[in-house]
Amino acid sequence: MRVRGMEQELTEFAEFYESTREDCLRIVLLNVGDLHLAQDLVAEAYTRAWVSWRKVRALEVPRAWVVRIALNTHVSWWRRRRREVALGDHDTAMPADQVTVVSGDLLAALRRLPARQREVVTLRLLLDMDTETTARVLGIAPGTVGAHLHQAVAKLRAAIPSHHGQEISK
Amino acid sequence: MNDSDTVDVVRDSLTTAKDSLAGVHVNTPLDAIVRNGRARRRRHRLTGLTGAMAITAGMALAVTALASSGHPASQSGHAASHPVTARLAAWTVAKQANGDIKITIRELSDPSGLQSTLRADGVPANVSSSTQLDPSCQPYPMTQALFTSIYQMGVGSGNTVLVIHPSALPGGAGVQIGASVDGRAGDGSPHQVAGNQTVHQPVHQVGARADNGVLRVGLVYASQQCTGS
Numbered sequence: 001m002r003v004r005g006m007e008q009e010l011t012e013f014a015e016f017y018e019s020t021r022e023d024c025l026r027i028v029l030l031n032v033g034d035l036h037l038a039q040d041l042v043a044e045a046y047t048r049a050w051v052s053w054r055k056v057r058a059l060e061v062p063r064a065w066v067v068r069i070a071l072n073t074h075v076s077w078w079r080r081r082r083r084e085v086a087l088g089d090h091d092t093a094m095p096a097d098q099v100t101v102v103s104g105d106l107l108a109a110l111r112r113l114p115a116r117q118r119e120v121v122t123l124r125l126l127l128d129m130d131t132e133t134t135a136r137v138l139g140i141a142p143g144t145v146g147a148h149l150h151q152a153v154a155k156l157r158a159a160i161p162s163h164h165g166q167e168i169s170k
Numbered sequence: 171m172n173d174s175d176t177v178d179v180v181r182d183s184l185t186t187a188k189d190s191l192a193g194v195h196v197n198t199p200l201d202a203i204v205r206n207g208r209a210r211r212r213r214h215r216l217t218g219l220t221g222a223m224a225i226t227a228g229m230a231l232a233v234t235a236l237a238s239s240g241h242p243a244s245q246s247g248h249a250a251s252h253p254v255t256a257r258l259a260a261w262t263v264a265k266q267a268n269g270d271i272k273i274t275i276r277e278l279s280d281p282s283g284l285q286s287t288l289r290a291d292g293v294p295a296n297v298s299s300s301t302q303l304d305p306s307c308q309p310y311p312m313t314q315a316l317f318t319s320i321y322q323m324g325v326g327s328g329n330t331v332l333v334i335h336p337s338a339l340p341g342g343a344g345v346q347i348g349a350s351v352d353g354r355a356g357d358g359s360p361h362q363v364a365g366n367q368t369v370h371q372p373v374h375q376v377g378a379r380a381d382n383g384v385l386r387v388g389l390v391y392a393s394q395q396c397t398g399s
Contacts, residue, residue, distance in 0.1 A: 010204065017200050026191040030184070035194065040314040043198040050207035051214075106183050125181045126188060150173060156180045 013053050017046060020063040027126045028070045030107055031118065037074070045070035064127055064137050068119065109159035117152035120145055198315075206319055209335065212268065213322065263287045271334040275385065281349070285398075293336050294344030294397035296390055302348065303388075307396035310343045310389035320345070321387055330385055339389075344397035346390045 021042065028045075029038040045066045049056045056062050110118060116138075123134045124145070131149075135142040261275045261284055271293055273284070285297035296304050303309060322333040334345055390396055 013204070014200055017203065021196040022194075023188075025196050026188045026194060029191060029194060030187055036313075039197055042196060043203065043315050044318065046198070046203045047206045047210065050203055051210050104187065106180075107187060110184070121180075121184075125177070125184050149177065153173075153176050153180050156183075157176050160179065160183050 009053055009057075012057060013050055016049075016057070016062060020066065021046065024063055024066050024070070027067055027122060028074075030126065031071055031111065031122065032074055033107065033111060038070075041070040041073050042066070044073050059137075060133060061127070061129060061137060064123055064129065067122060067127065068137075071115075071119070071122070105159040106156060109156050113152050113155065117148045117155075120148040121152045121156070124149055206315075209319070209338070213270070213333070213335075263291065265291050269335075269337055271336060273332045273334070275330045275332065275349075281347075284347070288345070289398045293334060294339075294392040294399045295347065296344060296396050297347045298349075300348055303346065303390070304396060307346060307390040307393075310340070310391050312389050316340070316389075320389070332385075332387065342392055343389045344392035344399070346388045347385070348387075349385045 024045070025038055025042045028042050029035060032038050032041065048069055049062070049066050056065055059065050110121065113121065119138060120134060123129045123137060124131070129137070131142050131145050135145045138145070261273060261277070261280070263284070264272045264274075266272055271288065271291055273288075281297040281299045285295055288295035288297065296307050298304050316338075319338040320335055322335070324331045324333075332347075339345070392399055
């Protein structure tokens, strides 16, 4: 009986992983700008999702949890890196054809946003969640979501002089 | 342009940027995620079990110490207790039932002894009293995911606890542990040059020890000279 339950959990998680991973990776990549780092962050976030799958699957928007974990892990990673020399592939010079860097004024502005504003933009505009759901996921009032979005969008709009602001270099 | 229009412009721009990444794909197979997650669940369960056992053992030791030290609580009517002194080990290595190696480091005063112990437990290891890479070793490419699958660090009672999962070591790789007692983490400058690539020493600082030292762990290519195998 227990084995069957675990198999069902694995099937559910596999479906979740297959259906959400690409979108989550692209959203994280827009936020961090480095493909290798984004791959690691997303893998770590899904691993944690699987470890806590019973809790995560019950959430209103499980993929928002994955994206938030990935971005929070990135913040932790950077904090740690400021104090120490944490070195891995992210710090290793890679051949140019293996590096995908997502750049552009808009995305640079996105990465400069305060963490909470960036979270709101990510959930509201990239994950297309409504204000109420975003508020519940972040544990803040809907009005606060609106205020963060307003401030963030003003900064991002200033980084879009035209609609040709992004550049994907590979 | 009102607020709603501005939001739409930004949303469209971000969506366009995201859509332009259609050629980017996740490279981690589901099996790897599930395998790592299961290993982590097992470690969590083991940690809980170990903690419970440690509490039980601690209580038993406390009772024994009270009985043997002439503590007033255990020998009512007697005078003050005799002092009990014990020399704590600088480090201890415990091989877990699942093959994991748990190292508790209070003071890294005998790196060669730790190295021998780890090698005797089947872990290709290079341990030094410096955070700089041993010249006889070559750094093994590391990723954050690989790092977290091999190493787990914690702090308990002022000691650094490092758990190594040897089963997660890639073939041909060995562990590298270095310690600096002066608390300096190093300058982070590139240490080696391979071809046209500058390659940093693949080490991670895992925590300041009780004596304000810095402990770092990383991966190296296993070799007789570097890791003993």
